Amino acid sequence: MKKILLIALLALSAFPMRADEGMWFLMFIERLNHRDMQKMGLQLTSEEIYSINHHSLKDAVVQFNGGCTAEIVSKDGLVLTNHHCGYDAIAELSTAEQNYLKNGFWAADRSKEMKPESLYVRFFVRMDDVTKRILAKLNPNMTEAEREKAVQQESELIQKENSEGGKYVVSVRPFFQGNEYYYFVYQDYKDVRLVGTPPESLGKFGGDTDNWEWPRHTADFSMFRVYADKDGNPADYSPNNVPLQPKHHLPVSLKGVQENDFAMILGYPGRTNRWMPAQGIEQNIKFSYPAWVEGAKTGMDQMKKYMDKDASVRLMYASKYAQTANYWKNRQGMIDALTKHKTVAAKTDQENKFDKWAQKPENKAKYGTVIANINKFYALTNEKSRHDNYLQQLFRTTSFGTSYNTLGRGLEAYVAADEAKRKEMYPQIMASVESMFKEIYLPAEKDLLAAQLKLYSTKATGYAIAPVVAQISSENNGDFTKYASEAIDKSTVTSVEKIKAFLDAPSAEKLQNDPLLQLSKGLITHFSAKSDELTKAQNDYGVAFRLLVEGLRDSKIGTIQYPDANSTLRLTYGKVRALPKDARNDAKINDYTTMEGMVKKYKAGDEEFDLPSKVLEMNKAKDYGRYADKKGYMPVNFLTDNDITGGNSGSPVLNGKGELIGIAFDGNIEAMAGDVIFDKDLQRTINVDIRYVLWCIDKLAGAKHIVDEMDIVQ
Known part of the structure; x- marks a missing residue:
């Protein structure tokens, strides 16, 4: 182990460990966590969790399509993840006539398993420390841009050295704000x-009402299979591919869970900001997140209007709506939780202590201006952050807000190319366009664009709005309805047929006069523009934030022992842990929910709380099979106090033996501040009980052949 790492680990060991907090690197488990985990109930060695030379738990955990986590549960590459993680793929494979999203689907055999257009899983092979190597290429006199360039150049060398000629994907990532x-x-x-997938009525039971809430009763799971060539290597889709034989797959436990049982989760948490300065949190609470919430709700309302009218339109927008709704509720929850917990005040107190330390003669030259530069940056960007979030919701919820980047640039390149190059580009452009327009309904897009432009032009005015929008607003007395409709009707890029006609007779003039492309270009240009003042403030902030994290660690004023999440594999451990008794939950201890409780929420015909009649019948007959708890109830979801965030969706929840007991899928709204500050009393992870998963597959769907693939531990 490198000297710099030993120093860091010795520093960490000075702090008391809190078992329920932390997203830990697997390579440090032996040194930092293993003894603590054993005391709580772990029965595995650290080598059985993470090994480079032998199969281990890490070989059964994959990143799912770049944004979720999944686990391998059979020797033939069977994969479990969340229903909401598989949502895109399920919607893509569905039609109004064969609506797998609504009705569910289970492949009768492997020949019936269906390949979505684009879906991948990523296996973690190994990691290593390159801090000393990269920091040797940097010096304090560099601007942030120069520093970034030097890091990028050295990273590319490291990636090339370890990719084995393209066999592996290698990623160099910064931690502790670029200190490691x-x-x-x-x-x-x-x-x-x-x-396979359960019907949406189970996979999304509770809908937006129950999202981020406890008690939950959701079958948030879906199932896939990884295929490889005959030698087990990655390969593009082929009917000749065979199920992957993984290095490790998880055994599945039917023993159930009870209060204080050990539970660990491996997964790919996306982003936490626990080192974020006080004024950054203040900016989110008062400027960024309120704009995000309002912009998301505006988009949702317009989508929903058309989704409710037509099943095919509902499928087109199902995934976008679900993602928008998820963050809409999350960001409002963040505002409420961060305000309630007085997080800004707590962070300010820590920074005041830091600044006092920084002003000491021995520290002042390096750290003396850190807090001042950080606060100056946020004061300068508060209104811009509000503006940018309104504009980002326009980009996220409309299909044409970013059309200059998604279509315009490619068409400009096509116009400029010679005949031979155009022939090469044509099929690539058309394939992309045909895929894109499967999820676009023009009447909805007209209303989405008009509503978002109206919101942006009237609410983002603390910072100058895009000139193109100001002009349109002036010409139309602030009403964007007619403009949005006409722009979409006149544009060259609003249907497959129009784009095909353009490719057959390309014209630079058409692109330059296209109202939608010019709107999009103006929005993107304005969003990306930076004044000299802002550029300098961002540079000073980048330096100051890095020094803040370094100083907090060196001074021992900061108590966080682990780097922020950034979509790299982490382990978190804790226990099954109840919340205070809740009258809404029929369970005897408020750490699990039951099918009986789910049926009590049932509302016939309700979009969020309807249930298949077969579920009602089987519950009435207590037809639970071997999946019932020993106390007689059918378990559905359960709580642990693991430390997770977005990206952990689909992560395996494991007992002390490394057996699968559940699938993580959500957090509780009371602890929504968890991405910024961990609350050891309130923070919970909501998991699907693996027994309910197996009941849905075996008893409800009659797909026992899939359960039979797994190694079931009674």
Whole structure:
């Protein structure tokens, strides 16, 4: 182990460990966590969790399509993840006539498993520390841009050295705000096929009402299979591919869970901001997140209007709506939780202590202006952050807000190309366009664009709005309805047929006069523009934030022992842990929910709380099979106090023996501040009980052949 790492680890050991807090690197488990985990109930060695030379738990945990986590549960590459993680793929494979999203699907055999257009899983191979190597290329006199360039150049060398000629994907990532660097080696498999999914009434039971809430009763799971060539290597889709034989797959436990049982989760948490300065949190609460919430709700309302009228339109927008709704509720929850917990005040108190330390003669030259520069940056960007979030919701919820980037640039390149190059580009452009327009309904897009432009032009005015929008607003007395409709009607880029006609007779003039492309270009240009003042403030902020994290660690004023999440594989451990008794939950201890409780929420015909009649019948007959708890009830969801965030969706929840007991899928709204500050009393992870998963597959769907693939531990 490198000297710099030993120093860091010795520093960490000075702090008391809190078992329920932390997203830990697997390579440090032996040194930092293993003894603590054993005391709580772990029965595995650290080598059985993470090993480079032998199979281990890390070989059964994959990143799912770049944004979720999944686990391998059979020797033939069977994959479990969340229903909401598989949502895109399920919607893509569905039609109004064969609506797998609504009705569910289970492949009768492997020949019936279905390949979505684009879906992959990423296996983690190994990681290593390159802090000393990269920091040797940097010096304090560099601007942030120069520093970034030097890091990028050295990272590219590291990636090339470890990719084995392209066999592996290698990623060098910064940690502790650029004070440490590690590289990660992955292997991607792109032939991933849908095996099964429960109907949406179970997979999304509770809908937006129950999202981020406890008690929950949701079958948030779906199932896929990884395929490889005959030698087990990654391969593009082929009917000749065979199920992957993984290095490790998880045994599945039917023993159930009870209060204080050990539970660990491996997964790919996306982003936490626990080192974020006080004024950054203040900016989010008062400027960024309120704009995000309002912009998301505006988009949702327009989508929903058309989704409710037509099943085919509902499928087109199902995924976008679900993602928008998820963050809409999350960001409002963040505002409420961060305000309630007085997080800004707590962070300010820590920064005051830091600044007092920084002003000491021995520290002042390096750290003396850190807090001042950080606060100056946020004061300068508060209104811009509000503006940017309104504009980002326009980009996220409309299909044409970013059309200059998604279509315009490519068409400009096509116009400028010679005949031979155009022939090469034509099929690529058309394939992309045909895929894109499967999820676009023009009447909805007209209303989405008009509503978002109206919101942006009237609410983002603390910072100058895009000139193109100001002009349109002036010409139309602030009403964007007519403009949006006409712009979409006149544009060259609003249908497959129009784009095909353009490719057959390309014209630079058409692109330059296209109202939608010019709107999009103006929005993107304005969004990306930076004044000299802002550029300098961002540079000073980048330096100051890095020094803040370094100083908090060196001074021991900061108590966080682990780097922020950034979509790299982490382990979190804790226990099954109840929340205070809740009258809404029929369970005897408020750490689990039951099918009986789910049926009590049932509302016939309700979009969020309807249930298949077969579920009602089987519950009435207590037809639970071997999946019932020993106390007689049918378990549905349960709580642990693991430390997770977005990206952990689909992560395996494991007992002390490394057996699968559940699938993580949500957090509780009371602890929504968890991405910024961990609350050891309130923070919970909501998990699907694996027994309910198996009941849905075996008893409800009659797909026992899939359960039979798994190694079931009674």
